[in-house]
Amino acid sequence: MLDKEIIIRRLAIVKYLYTIAVQQSMQVETVAGFSILSFHDCVEIFLLLIAENKNLKAQKWSFMDYWTHIPELTLQNSMNALKDRRVSIKHKGQFPSKSDIEFSRLTITQFLEENTPKQFGIEFKEISISSLISFESVKDYVDIAEQKYQSGEIYECLENCKIAFLELLRSYEANKSSRYSFNNILNIGNEISSNYRSLVGNHNRDSIWFEDVTKTTNKLRNILKITALGIDYRKYVFFEAITPYIQAWYLQPIITQYFIDNKSEIWLLFLIAHSKR
Template identity: 45%
Template sequence: MKNEIVLKRLAIIKHLFRIGVEQSYQVETVAAFSILSFHDSIEMYLKLLAEEKNIKSDKLNFLDYWTQIPSLTLKESMRNLNARRVNIKHKGLLPSKSDIEISRVNAHDFFDQNTKTQFGIEFSEISLFSLISYENVRSQLEEAEKALNGNNFEDSIEKAAIAFHELLYTYENSKSDYLSNSPFFFGKDLTFQSSFHMGIREDRDMARFVDNVRDSLDGIQKAIKIISFGIDYKRFAKFKLLTPKVTRMQNGHHVSEIWRKKKWTKQNCQFCIDFVLDSALKLQEFDFDIAEIEEPRTFEPVFVEKESKAGKKAGNK
């Protein structure tokens, strides 16, 4: 059990580090705050390591860990990272682009060099997916990462798209029963409500109107659903542009439609995987079981006794 807890805490630390990595590639004013994420992830790592070695750490400063644990490496690099963090947080001085890049490399090197020695596992082998409670989503993301490691970018993007679709389906489906709509239901599917399916072809103006209304309502429904889940819509917009359309069949299988190839890169694939991971963790922040809220429904036959015509006449008198 202890090893599982340590691995989960290492996964959280790695997730925070990855947030810093993503921030570091954004515009310079936003990228500057990646240094705070890098520093926080390393500080969490050091505190976990101190616990594992039974070292009291409540009064230790950041650099004191290297004195208490001499086998730790990159002390001078971490001293510089700590100085950049102080400049941002306490002096309001933003780092240069080169400082941000150096911090990203140093943080990665710190985890890469020390994790195997201190915890007996390669940092690259720590799975963030262990934080996801939805099994189907987790398995698809594992496939996406496996494809990414094999430089199969198209397959990686496709698996990430399926994982996201499965995430929304699983979460929403767990919040409704077969008698009532989901609380995230914002209107019926309008896929087959086009002018073609409705047989409106003669009147072109009417056909155009029907199609425009359908497309508008469909877009509004999907946007509201994403926002209602608490998912960052701007990040979703980028994810949507990179991924194919996914349809979930009745048997649970998924069909993806790739109309044209995109300029998929390793960084774009990693963004898609991280986006699904972040979305899953966001949904898990507030999850609930409807069984804890709703009373089980029972169905008892209701018999209504009908009066005879003679009885009705007698009553009227």
């Protein structure tokens, strides 16, 4: 039997692949078809984990052999249909219909929800992807956000999601920054402060111009940082729109305080409306 920590981490990978597949399945039909490959990979990794946990050597098993050697597994016929859809895509170039994709998504969800507690004693919905996060400070905020979401405290969930994201950027940048990191992708210059006011004052046209230039330059700097990290900028803009404005005070290299500026509840209504589309 595998160590519990290893099982939780491997299950987190399964859930991560499942989440990606679900997102793919929501796209236009041609793109959504590739979700079948992701769903199949997700299930295959899950089955391999079960076999390893039972000390079974499954390296030479076919996909459907798992149901022969582990008879308590459910939804055998549905998983066989998933396998056939994968073969049609990968080896015949035949993509499934939208209804087949939706059926596969529902089937995989049911399969994981039924078999995870049977095999590992944990509900699938309780598995947290946060176990894949390297930075403990970020993981802590993600865990709190998930707890708030489960208890229906959506706004508090958004607060902690935002802090987790800011902490991730801070931790990553601190980890990559050193006197020898000449090729660091985050070396895009320092943020511009408001020191220009001591030169031009606060109440003239020059001050307004400098203020506009400063804000624009800092915004461009932030955009460069986000895109350099490979983050989808459109998703980032949406994330910024629905989360509170949070100011970070860096007291020490490893200590940060976050101050929340509560937004109007209209943002929460916007989030709810968007999620129902």
